[in-house]
Amino acid sequence: MTIKRVVLAFLTVLAIALIGQDLLASWSQPQFQSRLELYQTNLVLQATEWQGDDPGLVSVRQGIIGSEPVKGATKQYEELRQSAQKNLERTQMLLVSPTADPSLKASLPKLERLLAELDLRLGVLQVQQRQGATAQKTWAGVIQETDGKASLEPLSQTAGVLAGLWSDPPRLVPDAEQALKKNLDSWFRYRSLAQLYQLQQRQESLTELQAAQQQTAERALTNLAIVGGIPTISCFIGIGILLFLGGQWVVRRKQSLLAPEGIAPWTVPWDGEIVWQVLIFGFFLVGQILLPLALGFLQQASGFNPAGLGERARAFYILANYLLLAAGGLVVLYVSVRAFLPLPEGWFQVKLRGKWLLWGLGGYFAALPLVILISLLNQQIWQGQGGSNPILPIALEGKDNGALILFFVTAAIAAPLFEEILFRGFLLPSLTRYMPVWGAITLSSFIFALAHLSLSEVLPLMVLGMVLGFVYSRSRNLLSSMLLHSLWNSGTLLSLFVLGSSSQ
Template sequence: MQKKNMPRWKVFLAILSLLLTILIWQRGLQESFDRPSVTPKLALNQREIALLAYPSLPNSISPLLVGEDPELGLKNTLRELDQGQTGNRERLLLATLAISEDEKRSLLADTFQEKDLNTVRETLLDSLDQKDNFQILIDRIQDQQSDPLLYRMSCLAIGGEPDICVDERVSRNMAFRLLFSQLLPLLAILMGLLLFLRQGWLYLRNANSPWPEINFLPLSTVDMVLLIAGGFVVLGELVSPLIAMPFSDLITREIASPVKESLKVLIGYAAMTVPPLIILRQQISHLRIKVLSMEWLQWGGRSFAKSAVDALKGWLMVMPFVLLVSWLTTLFFGDPGGSNPLLDMVLSSKNYSALSILLITTVVMAPLFEELIFRGVLLPALVKKQGRVLSVLVSALIFALAHLSVGEMPPLFVLGIGLALLRLSSGRLLPCVLMHSLWNGVTFANLLILSA
């Protein structure tokens, strides 16, 4: 009956929105190949942290965390970088690492200790064909705090003793970063695998609790296409930025970078959420349901502690598979690039105000909005029409495609599956919001830890 009464203009808009969405997503995915990837920068930062942390690490775990030769690891990583990814600093680091042992021994340690920079400069320029670069390097030596790694490597390169060249405070700080960025994820992976195996054992024994009934909004297929394709993609991802950019430029005109760029991201994301929320409100207005109705969306806010525990378990169980898919993607296809520009903003920013704004966007706004659309509205409607298995896969695929990144699509697809299964197994939306927020928050924290 509902299909017969569907207005033709509505069907036409749905078809048009779907066609435009295909074009937008195709172009967005193609353009993602041209966007730089943060993976090389993360790898380089991790190698630098490993080298700085090496003196403070216990011998028993040092090979596990930094390898047998952290200098060689950094040298190889620097050599693998593309020309466009290397600056003067990277070339200077590579030059100091490339100095042979014979050349190092030929440089006098007491020269640096006495800080006779003229003598050091002459010695370096006589022994190395890096005159312009090492002129800058020697100037950088005068300020130890400007770049701890460049200071250390240049100090050792000209024959400085380790107790002079190594800043113990910096080394201890980097050792803590390294432990947090490597051991905690490893622990989380082990816990996640154990939880997954336990869940599988309970399933084989038929000891799992039955999944609860899922409420769904009585929206037609045409309504869902208009919401996702028309509201989220066409109006949200294409039209809203055209309106939001002049507005954000006006608001942030007197604000300095990088806070300015962070505010633009926040305003742009907020603007993107408006069209689909308006469409959703209009679609359910005749049902007398509020857009954020706790009853229909099954938020489950009254049992926050249980939702938090479910979110943590879901995050732990999905993380090994997301990391595995990411690793396999890189292994077979290389780094396709196309990282979310926001990742590089977090990785490069040192401004606490800018980082706080980005944190609100990624850890609060994005999980709330995306879970409302994908697991609050889309998934239950698909389950009603297609069953659980196909609905989980379809909703996860749409979730991954919506981020417009070829490189991030496989892991996001797996993450979407995990979020969908959590929604169905818990019967509540809040655990999905918390799990999504936890995932983004951990990613955010890891970028800060590995930031240069």
């Protein structure tokens, strides 16, 4: 065995261990999808306050918010709270073990805070449904659970403010307005402040609040139409495409677009060791070892701390990290295949002519209903846990337009370029030396999903990867899968921007 193979074997074992550790760590983290749905629920609640008489908006409002929006929001908040409670109890049990992951201890205060924040909002939803006694118990629970915890004291005070506002008779406490503005947002803040101003008989403040809320409600309707309308229309188009592909396969079989016989394998001039080498050296060694070590050394030498960066600087830091990873991976890829140049026809093709635009758009529409369907199943499996991409929450809460542009460059340009070259341009064709094309599409998609290091994302990303692989295998043009990948990430960022800006 050569020295290179010994090193590859050692790094492979290390890669399996570290990737497995990251996946296990993500198991105790909440799914980002649950949080995103909560933002959308809050947007629906804001839209319920709209009282305009525009016929167009009236019909849109009825279609978007449904007949019982508050009841639906309460159910969703209760489900998320149950999931968070289970996660808290699971984390507390794991922390009993002397070998517990230190990161679990750091996640405990976050889970406690999340539960308190959910209960504050649940109480407001309950009083709106004339469940005053239930709401009082909910807020009393917040006060009890946060007792003696300094970091949660503001939430405890807010629970006391809310309990006083809706008690019989009402009790007004000092600094009530400040507590509500600081610890509640969107519809919950509006409802609580409206109750406060009514009790204080501050008619002018109440009128100003109602006027501001009407503007917010109208914007919420518009944003809901964007967030819900565009994906819905796209899904219908995607379902039509899938039905066409299924019907074509039934009628034409071997001559259909889905038929394996219609997708020719690539001529692969290298063996599996080169594939192994590129994945371990180019992706794992660079991304999981060399880059973190270099950044750690930089932090120690200069005192640089990424956690203390502002929003725009943090977005630039994430982009720079990704560009370094991509540069290292592409260098390893080039060095690995350089001995086989010129490559056989069909490798790493980027052709401006052809139907790549249609393939990319069609693939995007077809992927939407498939990924949504598997995501619904995925949520039942993981029950709101399993972690997610750490960039997404940062982008959701982003308030700086410059930072959002940098996130867009990372997700919609840099990621599609690098990941499509590596996973579709290199890995998928290389695997066709050892298995049928559909097998190569499936295996490369699974590796692509695992590379994102989040358990809850494995199934949805694998389905997306299979659509990307099919589009590339049929079009033989990386531009098609790059376009699909970019559209997918751009759509996610658009939703994050709309939902995040609405909550602010």
